Amino acid sequence: MTFIAMCKDILAHGFSSEGEAVRARWADGAPAHTIKKFAAVNRYDLAEEFPILTLRPTNLKAAIDEILWIWQKKSNNIKDLNSRIWDSWADETGSIGKAYGYQLAIKHQYREGEFDQVDRLLLDLKENPYSRRIIVNMYNHADLHAMHLYPCAYSMTFNVTGNRLNAILNQRSQDILVANNWNVAQYAVLVHMLAQVSGLKAGELVHVIADAHIYDRHIPLVEELINRPAYPAPKLLINRQVKSFYDFTVADFVLENYQSGQQIKNIPVAI
Numbered sequence: 074m075t076f077i078a079m080c081k082d083i084l085a086h087g088f089s090s091e092g093e094a095v096r097a098r099w100a101d102g103a104p105a106h107t108i109k110k111f112a113a114v115n116r117y118d119l120a121e122e123f124p125i126l127t128l129r130p131t132n133l134k135a136a137i138d139e140i141l142w143i144w145q146k147k148s149n150n151i152k153d154l155n156s157r158i159w160d161s162w163a164d165e166t167g168s169i170g171k172a173y174g175y176q177l178a179i180k181h182q183y184r185e186g187e188f189d190q191v192d193r194l195l196l197d198l199k200e201n202p203y204s205r206r207i208i209v210n211m212y213n214h215a216d217l218h219a220m221h222l223y224p225c226a227y228s229m230t231f232n233v234t235g236n237r238l239n240a241i242l243n244q245r246s247q248d249i250l251v252a253n254n255w256n257v258a259q260y261a262v263l264v265h266m267l268a269q270v271s272g273l274k275a276g277e278l279v280h281v282i283a284d285a286h287i288y289d290r291h292i293p294l295v296e297e298l299i300n301r302p303a304y305p306a307p308k309l310l311i312n313r314q315v316k317s318f319y320d321f322t323v324a325d326f327v328l329e330n331y332q333s334g335q336q337i338k339n340i341p342v343a344i
């Protein structure tokens with residue numbers, strides 16, 4: 074299983090940041106050190122199975138809500154998000170700065186007219202699916218100074234092979250325990266959504282993680298987690314009536330037979 078193999082690799086061969094100056098902090102102010110691996114590359118065949126972790130539950134509804142917040146609502150304000158996961162990075166107005174959804178709402182001039190990056194993507198998938206130029210990129214240097222946290226999952230490259238929509242998710246940094254299951258499941262759902270509204274089938278998701286890390290306080294939790302039994306992948310059911318990307322809601326997704334281990338309660342999140 075991909076997650077277990079990656080964690081074993083990081084735990085056994087990871088490089089420790091002890092002794093280095095690190096940015097992230099624990100709630101008590103202590104530096105949040107990690108052990109990390111450079112460039113974890115994981116492939117998920119979405120035609121084969123839905124890649125959601127079964128060692129512990131993932132709140133898929135909340136993960137989809139966040140992906141819709143970024144890609145569909147194109148919002149950077151936690152008032153438009155139904156979970157509290159971004160609270161620590163929001164200012165008094167609820168904004169997380171010019172990050173994620175803010176970037177996807179910006180309109181750009183193309184030869185075909187003015188579009189934001191999501192509308193540009195939807196147009197390409199319908200009209201020019203075999204293009205090798207279908208990229209969505211949120212890592213905008215001009216605005217980094219105004220982002221409360223630099224985008225972690227920052228770009229997607231789409232590539233259609235036959236009738237299959239494949240995608241590479243580029244992530245510069247990942248908190249493996251808190252966010253790997255979350256990011257993989259939500260981007261897998263995004264590929265399914267885009268495929269459905271473009272008359273395509275979901276193909277492969279390739280997740281490239283430049284800095285794949287386990288925080289020091291997560292090490293015993295990960296060691297326990299990866300020794301649990303895994304269960305067969307559940308089935309993701311999607312409302313096939315939805316024809317427009319902008320019509321999807323969290324209610325259009327149902328996980329059938331999601332069997333998993335116990336939740337790990339109160340995982341500390343480095344800020």
Ligand SMILES: Nc1nc(=O)c2c([nH]1)NC[C@@H]1CN(c3ccc(C(=O)N[C@@H](CCC(=O)O)C(=O)O)cc3)CN21
Pocket residue numbers: 130131132135156157158159162222248251252255342343344
């Ligand atoms: N250190 C760190 N790790 C992260 O994963 C992370 C950040 N910082 N900063 C910004 C966002 C916030 N992210 C988060 C934060 C918390 C959860 C989390 O607690 N998820 C729970 C339940 C969430 C819920 O039900 O509302 C889960 O079960 O997955 C997920 C993603 C991902 N990102």
Ligand SMILES: O=c1ccn([C@H]2C[C@H](O)[C@@H](COP(=O)(O)O)O2)c(=O)[nH]1
Pocket residue numbers: 096097222223225226246247248249252253256
């Ligand atoms: O979608 C996300 C958002 C954030 N993260 C993690 C990765 C890092 O642990 C922190 C960000 O700290 P940096 O020092 O900016 O790398 O947030 C994630 O895994 N997934």
